[in-house]
Amino acid sequence: MDWQSESPELWAFLESLRCGDILSGTVAAIERFGVFVALDDGPAHPLFPGVEFIVIPELSWQHINAPTDVVQVGQRVSCEFLQFDTYNAEARLSLKALEPDPLRAFADRTPVGQEIRGTVENTVPIGVFVDLGDGIIGLIPSKEVYGLPAVSPVEDSAAGEEITVIVTEVELPARRVFLSRPKGARRESVVPVT
Incomplete structure (x- = not known):
């Protein structure tokens, strides 16, 4: 469809938007691939x-x-304009752009080398994924990952186990956090009090 000739008012409106503009509306429909906002x-x-x-x-x-999990039909939202989708004649938006980035906050408050506690999310062939809170998941590599060598041997870890880790690298652009275990760390277990 030639949106420019079929809907000139819509086309002109979308062309007038600039990256970073804040737009408000109401969630009109929710699909498995995204959300339409009126x-x-x-x-x-x-x-x-x-x-x-x-x-x-x-x-x-x-x-x-x-x-x-985030929005419901009829909900009022404010979003940041990202781009004009000329193929569909739509404004592509970001709801999360108006919220603080939890990974940036984590990087700001957690220097490389700091020991922190986390919960084992799962163990896979490349290493152990650890939930560090606020939706931040870090990896303790068990072998070379993304061109980086393993930073520590990974012992058997069970999902749900709370462990101590050291932050070895935070890659904001790639949105990755690498971890290691403290030297001499052994599998932590709960000892019953008698």
Whole structure:
């Protein structure tokens, strides 16, 4: 469809938006691939339930299982404009852009070399994933990962086990946290009090 000639008012409106603009509206429809938002101001979309569209990764900094973990139909939202999708004549938005990034906050308060506590999420062939809180998951590599050598041997770890780790690297652009175990760390166990 030639949106520019079919919907000139919509096209002109979308062209007027600038990256970083804050737009408000109401969640009009939730699909498995994202969320349509009907704008408070501006023209309606001739085909879709909203002029704004939020893809799943832009809904939250946290891992979510479904869009309904974050928004509901009829909910009021404010989002940051990312880009004009000329193919669908939509404003691509980010809900999470208006929230603080928990990984940046973690990096700001946790220097490399700091010991912290975490909970083993799961063990895979490349290492152990550890939940550090606030949706931050770190990896204790058991072998070379992403070109980085293993930072410590990984013992058998059980999901749900609380362990002490050392932050060895935080890669903000790649959104990765690497960890190691303190020297001499052994599997921690609970000793019953008698």
